[in-house]
Amino acid sequence: MRIGDLAARAGVSVRSLRYYEEQGLLVSTRSPSGQRQYTDKEIGRVRFIQRLYGAGLSSRTIAELLPCVDSxxxxxxxxxxxxxxxxxxxxxxxxxxxxxxxxxxxxxxxxxxxxxxxxxxx
Amino acid sequence: MRIGDLAARAGVSVRSLRYYEEQGLLVSTRSPSGQRQYTDKEIGRVRFIQRLYGAGLSSRTIAELLPCVDSxxxxxxxxxxxxxxxxxxxxxxxxxxxxxxxxxxxxxxxxxxxxxxxxxxx
DNA sequence: CTTGCATCTGACGTCAATGTCAGGTCTTAG
DNA sequence: CTAAGACCTGACATTGACGTCAGATGCAAG
CATH class of the missing domain: 1.20.5 (Single alpha-helices involved in coiled-coils or other helix-helix interfaces)
Structure with missing residues:
Protein backbone atom coordinates (compact mmCIF):
# COMPACT_ATOMS: atom_id res chain seq x y z
CA MET A 1 0.00 0.00 0.00
CA ARG A 2 1.43 3.34 -1.02
CA ILE A 3 1.11 6.64 0.78
CA GLY A 4 -1.72 7.97 -1.35
CA ASP A 5 -3.86 4.93 -0.64
CA LEU A 6 -3.23 5.11 3.08
CA ALA A 7 -4.06 8.81 3.04
CA ALA A 8 -7.34 8.13 1.28
CA ARG A 9 -8.30 5.20 3.46
CA ALA A 10 -7.38 6.89 6.73
CA GLY A 11 -8.90 10.19 5.69
CA VAL A 12 -5.84 12.39 6.05
CA SER A 13 -3.54 14.18 3.66
CA VAL A 14 -0.37 12.73 2.21
CA ARG A 15 1.49 15.63 3.74
CA SER A 16 0.21 14.72 7.18
CA LEU A 17 1.43 11.13 6.86
CA ARG A 18 4.91 12.29 6.00
CA TYR A 19 4.75 14.69 8.94
CA TYR A 20 3.67 11.88 11.29
CA GLU A 21 6.66 9.86 10.18
CA GLU A 22 8.93 12.86 10.69
CA GLN A 23 7.57 13.15 14.23
CA GLY A 24 8.09 9.47 14.93
CA LEU A 25 4.40 8.62 15.13
CA LEU A 26 4.39 6.36 12.10
CA VAL A 27 6.92 4.09 10.49
CA SER A 28 7.09 2.85 6.93
CA THR A 29 9.11 0.32 5.05
CA ARG A 30 10.58 1.55 1.82
CA SER A 31 10.46 0.03 -1.63
CA PRO A 32 13.81 -0.31 -3.42
CA SER A 33 13.13 3.02 -5.10
CA GLY A 34 12.47 4.68 -1.78
CA GLN A 35 8.69 4.84 -1.82
CA ARG A 36 6.86 4.30 1.45
CA GLN A 37 5.02 1.00 1.89
CA TYR A 38 2.28 0.45 4.42
CA THR A 39 0.18 -2.47 5.59
CA ASP A 40 -3.50 -2.36 6.46
CA LYS A 41 -2.85 -2.05 10.16
CA GLU A 42 -1.40 1.40 9.61
CA ILE A 43 -4.90 2.57 8.76
CA GLY A 44 -5.98 1.92 12.30
CA ARG A 45 -2.86 3.50 13.65
CA VAL A 46 -3.38 6.68 11.68
CA ARG A 47 -7.01 6.86 12.79
CA PHE A 48 -5.84 6.36 16.35
CA ILE A 49 -3.33 9.16 15.99
CA GLN A 50 -6.10 11.34 14.62
CA ARG A 51 -8.21 10.71 17.68
CA LEU A 52 -5.41 11.70 19.97
CA TYR A 53 -4.91 14.85 17.92
CA GLY A 54 -8.63 15.43 18.23
CA ALA A 55 -8.28 15.19 21.98
CA GLY A 56 -5.80 18.02 21.81
CA LEU A 57 -2.64 16.02 22.39
CA SER A 58 0.44 17.39 20.69
CA SER A 59 2.56 15.27 18.40
CA ARG A 60 5.24 15.31 21.05
CA THR A 61 2.89 13.90 23.67
CA ILE A 62 1.61 11.30 21.26
CA ALA A 63 5.16 10.36 20.41
CA GLU A 64 5.83 9.80 24.09
CA LEU A 65 2.73 7.69 24.52
CA LEU A 66 2.93 5.43 21.48
CA PRO A 67 6.07 3.49 22.42
CA CYS A 68 4.32 2.39 25.59
CA VAL A 69 1.42 1.09 23.55
CA ASP A 70 3.68 -0.59 21.02
CA SER A 71 6.17 -2.26 23.32
CA MET B 1 -8.29 52.49 34.85
CA ARG B 2 -5.26 51.94 32.67
CA ILE B 3 -4.40 48.96 30.56
CA GLY B 4 -2.10 47.33 33.08
CA ASP B 5 -4.78 47.36 35.76
CA LEU B 6 -7.37 45.92 33.45
CA ALA B 7 -4.95 43.22 32.39
CA ALA B 8 -4.27 42.28 36.00
CA ARG B 9 -7.90 42.35 37.05
CA ALA B 10 -9.16 40.43 34.05
CA GLY B 11 -6.29 37.98 34.14
CA VAL B 12 -4.91 38.53 30.66
CA SER B 13 -1.81 40.12 29.23
CA VAL B 14 -1.52 43.73 28.17
CA ARG B 15 -0.65 42.49 24.73
CA SER B 16 -3.90 40.58 24.53
CA LEU B 17 -5.95 43.66 25.38
CA ARG B 18 -4.33 45.65 22.62
CA TYR B 19 -4.91 42.73 20.31
CA TYR B 20 -8.60 42.59 21.27
CA GLU B 21 -8.94 46.25 20.47
CA GLU B 22 -7.17 45.73 17.17
CA GLN B 23 -9.70 43.00 16.39
CA GLY B 24 -12.64 45.18 17.34
CA LEU B 25 -13.58 43.17 20.43
CA LEU B 26 -12.83 45.91 22.91
CA VAL B 27 -12.96 49.68 22.80
CA SER B 28 -11.14 52.21 24.94
CA THR B 29 -11.31 55.91 25.47
CA ARG B 30 -7.99 57.66 25.31
CA SER B 31 -6.44 60.11 27.72
CA PRO B 32 -5.13 63.37 26.20
CA SER B 33 -1.72 61.76 25.96
CA GLY B 34 -3.13 58.77 24.12
CA GLN B 35 -3.22 56.20 26.91
CA ARG B 36 -6.14 53.80 26.99
CA GLN B 37 -8.74 54.29 29.71
CA TYR B 38 -11.15 51.62 30.83
CA THR B 39 -14.07 51.41 33.23
CA ASP B 40 -14.87 48.52 35.54
CA LYS B 41 -17.39 47.02 33.17
CA GLU B 42 -14.60 46.20 30.73
CA ILE B 43 -13.38 43.62 33.22
CA GLY B 44 -16.52 41.59 32.67
CA ARG B 45 -16.30 42.11 28.96
CA VAL B 46 -12.75 40.82 28.79
CA ARG B 47 -13.68 37.81 30.91
CA PHE B 48 -16.60 37.19 28.60
CA ILE B 49 -14.32 37.37 25.57
CA GLN B 50 -12.03 34.89 27.27
CA ARG B 51 -14.84 32.43 27.72
CA LEU B 52 -15.74 32.64 24.07
CA TYR B 53 -12.11 32.08 23.19
CA GLY B 54 -12.16 29.14 25.54
CA ALA B 55 -15.10 27.78 23.63
CA GLY B 56 -12.94 27.80 20.53
CA LEU B 57 -14.51 30.80 18.84
CA SER B 58 -12.17 32.83 16.67
CA SER B 59 -11.75 36.54 17.16
CA ARG B 60 -13.57 37.07 13.89
CA THR B 61 -16.59 35.11 15.09
CA ILE B 62 -16.58 36.90 18.40
CA ALA B 63 -16.36 40.22 16.59
CA GLU B 64 -19.45 39.25 14.62
CA LEU B 65 -21.35 38.22 17.73
CA LEU B 66 -20.56 41.08 20.07
CA PRO B 67 -22.37 43.88 18.21
CA CYS B 68 -25.55 41.87 18.53
CA VAL B 69 -25.05 41.66 22.27
CA ASP B 70 -24.15 45.33 22.55
CA SER B 71 -26.84 46.88 20.41
C1' DC C 1 14.21 67.50 38.25
C1' DT C 2 15.17 62.99 37.85
C1' DT C 3 14.59 58.29 38.09
C1' DG C 4 12.07 54.40 37.16
C1' DC C 5 8.06 52.11 35.79
C1' DA C 6 3.86 52.13 32.60
C1' DT C 7 2.42 53.04 28.21
C1' DC C 8 2.53 53.98 23.21
C1' DT C 9 3.22 52.21 18.13
C1' DG C 10 5.18 49.19 14.91
C1' DA C 11 7.29 45.27 13.66
C1' DC C 12 9.24 40.89 13.83
C1' DG C 13 9.28 36.12 16.30
C1' DT C 14 6.80 31.84 17.78
C1' DC C 15 4.51 27.39 17.52
C1' DA C 16 2.12 23.38 15.38
C1' DA C 17 0.16 21.05 11.81
C1' DT C 18 -0.32 21.44 7.32
C1' DG C 19 -0.49 23.62 2.48
C1' DT C 20 2.12 24.35 -1.47
C1' DC C 21 5.70 24.61 -4.78
C1' DA C 22 9.89 23.13 -7.30
C1' DG C 23 12.59 19.91 -9.55
C1' DG C 24 13.41 15.26 -10.02
C1' DT C 25 12.24 10.00 -10.03
C1' DC C 26 8.76 5.91 -10.32
C1' DT C 27 5.07 3.40 -11.89
C1' DT C 28 1.51 2.06 -14.77
C1' DA C 29 -1.99 2.12 -18.51
C1' DG C 30 -2.36 2.24 -23.27
C1' DC D 1 7.83 3.43 -25.36
C1' DT D 2 5.57 7.28 -23.67
C1' DA D 3 2.65 10.25 -21.21
C1' DA D 4 0.21 10.93 -17.06
C1' DG D 5 -0.03 10.77 -12.62
C1' DA D 6 1.98 9.28 -7.90
C1' DC D 7 5.90 9.75 -5.27
C1' DC D 8 10.39 11.67 -3.41
C1' DT D 9 13.03 15.52 -0.67
C1' DG D 10 13.58 20.06 0.77
C1' DA D 11 12.01 24.35 1.60
C1' DC D 12 9.12 28.22 2.18
C1' DA D 13 4.10 29.89 3.28
C1' DT D 14 0.07 29.94 6.29
C1' DT D 15 -2.94 30.77 10.39
C1' DG D 16 -4.11 32.84 15.10
C1' DA D 17 -3.25 34.60 19.35
C1' DC D 18 -0.22 36.22 21.27
C1' DG D 19 5.37 37.21 23.04
C1' DT D 20 8.95 40.29 22.69
C1' DC D 21 11.80 44.05 21.48
C1' DA D 22 13.00 48.86 20.20
C1' DG D 23 12.65 53.55 20.64
C1' DA D 24 9.84 57.18 22.23
C1' DT D 25 6.70 59.36 25.59
C1' DG D 26 3.86 59.69 30.00
C1' DC D 27 3.40 59.73 34.94
C1' DA D 28 4.07 59.49 39.95
C1' DA D 29 7.38 59.61 43.89
C1' DG D 30 11.33 61.40 46.12
Whole structure:
Protein backbone atom coordinates (compact mmCIF):
# COMPACT_ATOMS: atom_id res chain seq x y z
CA MET A 1 0.00 0.00 0.00
CA ARG A 2 1.43 3.34 -1.02
CA ILE A 3 1.11 6.64 0.78
CA GLY A 4 -1.72 7.97 -1.35
CA ASP A 5 -3.86 4.93 -0.64
CA LEU A 6 -3.23 5.11 3.08
CA ALA A 7 -4.06 8.81 3.04
CA ALA A 8 -7.34 8.13 1.28
CA ARG A 9 -8.30 5.20 3.46
CA ALA A 10 -7.38 6.89 6.73
CA GLY A 11 -8.90 10.19 5.69
CA VAL A 12 -5.84 12.39 6.05
CA SER A 13 -3.54 14.18 3.66
CA VAL A 14 -0.37 12.73 2.21
CA ARG A 15 1.49 15.63 3.74
CA SER A 16 0.21 14.72 7.18
CA LEU A 17 1.43 11.13 6.86
CA ARG A 18 4.91 12.29 6.00
CA TYR A 19 4.75 14.69 8.94
CA TYR A 20 3.67 11.88 11.29
CA GLU A 21 6.66 9.86 10.18
CA GLU A 22 8.93 12.86 10.69
CA GLN A 23 7.57 13.15 14.23
CA GLY A 24 8.09 9.47 14.93
CA LEU A 25 4.40 8.62 15.13
CA LEU A 26 4.39 6.36 12.10
CA VAL A 27 6.92 4.09 10.49
CA SER A 28 7.09 2.85 6.93
CA THR A 29 9.11 0.32 5.05
CA ARG A 30 10.58 1.55 1.82
CA SER A 31 10.46 0.03 -1.63
CA PRO A 32 13.81 -0.31 -3.42
CA SER A 33 13.13 3.02 -5.10
CA GLY A 34 12.47 4.68 -1.78
CA GLN A 35 8.69 4.84 -1.82
CA ARG A 36 6.86 4.30 1.45
CA GLN A 37 5.02 1.00 1.89
CA TYR A 38 2.28 0.45 4.42
CA THR A 39 0.18 -2.47 5.59
CA ASP A 40 -3.50 -2.36 6.46
CA LYS A 41 -2.85 -2.05 10.16
CA GLU A 42 -1.40 1.40 9.61
CA ILE A 43 -4.90 2.57 8.76
CA GLY A 44 -5.98 1.92 12.30
CA ARG A 45 -2.86 3.50 13.65
CA VAL A 46 -3.38 6.68 11.68
CA ARG A 47 -7.01 6.86 12.79
CA PHE A 48 -5.84 6.36 16.35
CA ILE A 49 -3.33 9.16 15.99
CA GLN A 50 -6.10 11.34 14.62
CA ARG A 51 -8.21 10.71 17.68
CA LEU A 52 -5.41 11.70 19.97
CA TYR A 53 -4.91 14.85 17.92
CA GLY A 54 -8.63 15.43 18.23
CA ALA A 55 -8.28 15.19 21.98
CA GLY A 56 -5.80 18.02 21.81
CA LEU A 57 -2.64 16.02 22.39
CA SER A 58 0.44 17.39 20.69
CA SER A 59 2.56 15.27 18.40
CA ARG A 60 5.24 15.31 21.05
CA THR A 61 2.89 13.90 23.67
CA ILE A 62 1.61 11.30 21.26
CA ALA A 63 5.16 10.36 20.41
CA GLU A 64 5.83 9.80 24.09
CA LEU A 65 2.73 7.69 24.52
CA LEU A 66 2.93 5.43 21.48
CA PRO A 67 6.07 3.49 22.42
CA CYS A 68 4.32 2.39 25.59
CA VAL A 69 1.42 1.09 23.55
CA ASP A 70 3.68 -0.59 21.02
CA SER A 71 6.17 -2.26 23.32
CA UNK A 72 5.61 -1.71 27.00
CA UNK A 73 8.59 -1.66 29.30
CA UNK A 74 8.78 -0.76 32.96
CA UNK A 75 10.18 2.69 32.32
CA UNK A 76 7.90 3.90 29.59
CA UNK A 77 4.90 2.36 31.29
CA UNK A 78 5.53 4.45 34.38
CA UNK A 79 6.14 7.60 32.40
CA UNK A 80 3.06 6.90 30.33
CA UNK A 81 0.93 6.45 33.41
CA UNK A 82 1.65 10.02 34.45
CA UNK A 83 1.10 11.34 30.96
CA UNK A 84 -2.14 9.45 30.49
CA UNK A 85 -3.65 10.72 33.69
CA UNK A 86 -2.50 14.25 33.03
CA UNK A 87 -4.07 14.22 29.62
CA UNK A 88 -7.22 12.61 30.92
CA UNK A 89 -7.58 15.34 33.51
CA UNK A 90 -6.86 17.99 30.94
CA UNK A 91 -9.57 16.64 28.66
CA UNK A 92 -12.06 16.44 31.50
CA UNK A 93 -11.35 20.02 32.41
CA UNK A 94 -11.61 21.08 28.79
CA UNK A 95 -14.98 19.39 28.53
CA UNK A 96 -16.17 21.30 31.58
CA UNK A 97 -14.97 24.56 30.10
CA UNK A 98 -16.74 23.83 26.87
CA UNK A 99 -19.91 22.95 28.69
CA UNK A 100 -19.78 26.23 30.57
CA UNK A 101 -19.09 28.10 27.38
CA UNK A 102 -22.03 26.39 25.76
CA UNK A 103 -24.21 27.47 28.65
CA UNK A 104 -23.01 31.03 28.13
CA UNK A 105 -23.86 30.70 24.47
CA UNK A 106 -27.30 29.41 25.39
CA UNK A 107 -27.91 32.55 27.40
CA UNK A 108 -26.90 34.59 24.38
CA UNK A 109 -29.34 32.57 22.33
CA UNK A 110 -32.13 33.38 24.76
CA UNK A 111 -31.26 37.07 24.65
CA UNK A 112 -31.12 36.88 20.90
CA UNK A 113 -34.53 35.27 20.72
CA UNK A 114 -35.99 38.03 22.85
CA UNK A 115 -34.48 40.67 20.63
CA UNK A 116 -35.75 38.98 17.55
CA UNK A 117 -39.28 38.66 18.78
CA UNK A 118 -39.26 42.21 20.08
CA UNK A 119 -37.95 43.54 16.77
CA UNK A 120 -40.34 41.41 14.77
CA UNK A 121 -43.25 42.85 16.72
CA UNK A 122 -42.72 46.30 15.30
CA MET B 1 -8.29 52.49 34.85
CA ARG B 2 -5.26 51.94 32.67
CA ILE B 3 -4.40 48.96 30.56
CA GLY B 4 -2.10 47.33 33.08
CA ASP B 5 -4.78 47.36 35.76
CA LEU B 6 -7.37 45.92 33.45
CA ALA B 7 -4.95 43.22 32.39
CA ALA B 8 -4.27 42.28 36.00
CA ARG B 9 -7.90 42.35 37.05
CA ALA B 10 -9.16 40.43 34.05
CA GLY B 11 -6.29 37.98 34.14
CA VAL B 12 -4.91 38.53 30.66
CA SER B 13 -1.81 40.12 29.23
CA VAL B 14 -1.52 43.73 28.17
CA ARG B 15 -0.65 42.49 24.73
CA SER B 16 -3.90 40.58 24.53
CA LEU B 17 -5.95 43.66 25.38
CA ARG B 18 -4.33 45.65 22.62
CA TYR B 19 -4.91 42.73 20.31
CA TYR B 20 -8.60 42.59 21.27
CA GLU B 21 -8.94 46.25 20.47
CA GLU B 22 -7.17 45.73 17.17
CA GLN B 23 -9.70 43.00 16.39
CA GLY B 24 -12.64 45.18 17.34
CA LEU B 25 -13.58 43.17 20.43
CA LEU B 26 -12.83 45.91 22.91
CA VAL B 27 -12.96 49.68 22.80
CA SER B 28 -11.14 52.21 24.94
CA THR B 29 -11.31 55.91 25.47
CA ARG B 30 -7.99 57.66 25.31
CA SER B 31 -6.44 60.11 27.72
CA PRO B 32 -5.13 63.37 26.20
CA SER B 33 -1.72 61.76 25.96
CA GLY B 34 -3.13 58.77 24.12
CA GLN B 35 -3.22 56.20 26.91
CA ARG B 36 -6.14 53.80 26.99
CA GLN B 37 -8.74 54.29 29.71
CA TYR B 38 -11.15 51.62 30.83
CA THR B 39 -14.07 51.41 33.23
CA ASP B 40 -14.87 48.52 35.54
CA LYS B 41 -17.39 47.02 33.17
CA GLU B 42 -14.60 46.20 30.73
CA ILE B 43 -13.38 43.62 33.22
CA GLY B 44 -16.52 41.59 32.67
CA ARG B 45 -16.30 42.11 28.96
CA VAL B 46 -12.75 40.82 28.79
CA ARG B 47 -13.68 37.81 30.91
CA PHE B 48 -16.60 37.19 28.60
CA ILE B 49 -14.32 37.37 25.57
CA GLN B 50 -12.03 34.89 27.27
CA ARG B 51 -14.84 32.43 27.72
CA LEU B 52 -15.74 32.64 24.07
CA TYR B 53 -12.11 32.08 23.19
CA GLY B 54 -12.16 29.14 25.54
CA ALA B 55 -15.10 27.78 23.63
CA GLY B 56 -12.94 27.80 20.53
CA LEU B 57 -14.51 30.80 18.84
CA SER B 58 -12.17 32.83 16.67
CA SER B 59 -11.75 36.54 17.16
CA ARG B 60 -13.57 37.07 13.89
CA THR B 61 -16.59 35.11 15.09
CA ILE B 62 -16.58 36.90 18.40
CA ALA B 63 -16.36 40.22 16.59
CA GLU B 64 -19.45 39.25 14.62
CA LEU B 65 -21.35 38.22 17.73
CA LEU B 66 -20.56 41.08 20.07
CA PRO B 67 -22.37 43.88 18.21
CA CYS B 68 -25.55 41.87 18.53
CA VAL B 69 -25.05 41.66 22.27
CA ASP B 70 -24.15 45.33 22.55
CA SER B 71 -26.84 46.88 20.41
CA UNK B 72 -29.27 44.48 18.82
CA UNK B 73 -30.79 45.37 15.50
CA UNK B 74 -32.91 43.30 13.16
CA UNK B 75 -30.05 42.53 10.82
CA UNK B 76 -27.34 41.56 13.25
CA UNK B 77 -29.82 39.67 15.39
CA UNK B 78 -30.69 37.44 12.44
CA UNK B 79 -27.08 36.95 11.47
CA UNK B 80 -26.17 36.26 15.06
CA UNK B 81 -28.91 33.65 15.38
CA UNK B 82 -27.28 31.58 12.67
CA UNK B 83 -23.81 32.06 14.14
CA UNK B 84 -24.92 31.21 17.66
CA UNK B 85 -26.55 27.98 16.64
CA UNK B 86 -23.63 27.01 14.45
CA UNK B 87 -21.20 27.57 17.29
CA UNK B 88 -23.43 25.79 19.75
CA UNK B 89 -23.55 22.77 17.49
CA UNK B 90 -19.81 22.92 16.96
CA UNK B 91 -19.19 22.97 20.69
CA UNK B 92 -21.56 20.08 21.25
CA UNK B 93 -19.79 18.07 18.61
CA UNK B 94 -16.42 18.99 20.06
CA UNK B 95 -17.55 17.81 23.47
CA UNK B 96 -18.59 14.50 21.97
CA UNK B 97 -15.23 14.13 20.27
CA UNK B 98 -13.43 14.89 23.48
CA UNK B 99 -15.55 12.41 25.36
CA UNK B 100 -14.74 9.73 22.81
CA UNK B 101 -11.08 10.63 22.96
CA UNK B 102 -11.20 10.38 26.73
CA UNK B 103 -12.75 6.96 26.42
CA UNK B 104 -9.91 5.97 24.13
CA UNK B 105 -7.47 7.29 26.68
CA UNK B 106 -9.22 5.29 29.38
CA UNK B 107 -8.64 2.14 27.38
CA UNK B 108 -4.98 3.05 27.14
CA UNK B 109 -4.97 3.53 30.89
CA UNK B 110 -6.40 0.08 31.39
CA UNK B 111 -3.80 -1.43 29.09
CA UNK B 112 -1.14 0.53 30.89
CA UNK B 113 -2.31 -0.74 34.25
CA UNK B 114 -2.13 -4.30 33.02
CA UNK B 115 1.38 -3.77 31.75
CA UNK B 116 2.44 -2.22 34.97
CA UNK B 117 1.08 -4.98 37.15
CA UNK B 118 2.52 -7.61 34.85
CA UNK B 119 5.93 -5.96 34.87
CA UNK B 120 5.81 -5.38 38.59
CA UNK B 121 5.18 -9.09 39.16
CA UNK B 122 8.62 -10.04 37.84
C1' DC C 1 14.21 67.50 38.25
C1' DT C 2 15.17 62.99 37.85
C1' DT C 3 14.59 58.29 38.09
C1' DG C 4 12.07 54.40 37.16
C1' DC C 5 8.06 52.11 35.79
C1' DA C 6 3.86 52.13 32.60
C1' DT C 7 2.42 53.04 28.21
C1' DC C 8 2.53 53.98 23.21
C1' DT C 9 3.22 52.21 18.13
C1' DG C 10 5.18 49.19 14.91
C1' DA C 11 7.29 45.27 13.66
C1' DC C 12 9.24 40.89 13.83
C1' DG C 13 9.28 36.12 16.30
C1' DT C 14 6.80 31.84 17.78
C1' DC C 15 4.51 27.39 17.52
C1' DA C 16 2.12 23.38 15.38
C1' DA C 17 0.16 21.05 11.81
C1' DT C 18 -0.32 21.44 7.32
C1' DG C 19 -0.49 23.62 2.48
C1' DT C 20 2.12 24.35 -1.47
C1' DC C 21 5.70 24.61 -4.78
C1' DA C 22 9.89 23.13 -7.30
C1' DG C 23 12.59 19.91 -9.55
C1' DG C 24 13.41 15.26 -10.02
C1' DT C 25 12.24 10.00 -10.03
C1' DC C 26 8.76 5.91 -10.32
C1' DT C 27 5.07 3.40 -11.89
C1' DT C 28 1.51 2.06 -14.77
C1' DA C 29 -1.99 2.12 -18.51
C1' DG C 30 -2.36 2.24 -23.27
C1' DC D 1 7.83 3.43 -25.36
C1' DT D 2 5.57 7.28 -23.67
C1' DA D 3 2.65 10.25 -21.21
C1' DA D 4 0.21 10.93 -17.06
C1' DG D 5 -0.03 10.77 -12.62
C1' DA D 6 1.98 9.28 -7.90
C1' DC D 7 5.90 9.75 -5.27
C1' DC D 8 10.39 11.67 -3.41
C1' DT D 9 13.03 15.52 -0.67
C1' DG D 10 13.58 20.06 0.77
C1' DA D 11 12.01 24.35 1.60
C1' DC D 12 9.12 28.22 2.18
C1' DA D 13 4.10 29.89 3.28
C1' DT D 14 0.07 29.94 6.29
C1' DT D 15 -2.94 30.77 10.39
C1' DG D 16 -4.11 32.84 15.10
C1' DA D 17 -3.25 34.60 19.35
C1' DC D 18 -0.22 36.22 21.27
C1' DG D 19 5.37 37.21 23.04
C1' DT D 20 8.95 40.29 22.69
C1' DC D 21 11.80 44.05 21.48
C1' DA D 22 13.00 48.86 20.20
C1' DG D 23 12.65 53.55 20.64
C1' DA D 24 9.84 57.18 22.23
C1' DT D 25 6.70 59.36 25.59
C1' DG D 26 3.86 59.69 30.00
C1' DC D 27 3.40 59.73 34.94
C1' DA D 28 4.07 59.49 39.95
C1' DA D 29 7.38 59.61 43.89
C1' DG D 30 11.33 61.40 46.12
Missing amino acids: PTAQNADAAWTQLHQERDRITQHIEELTQARDALDQLIVINREHRSRLAAR | PTAQNADAAWTQLHQERDRITQHIEELTQARDALDQLIVINREHRSRLAAR
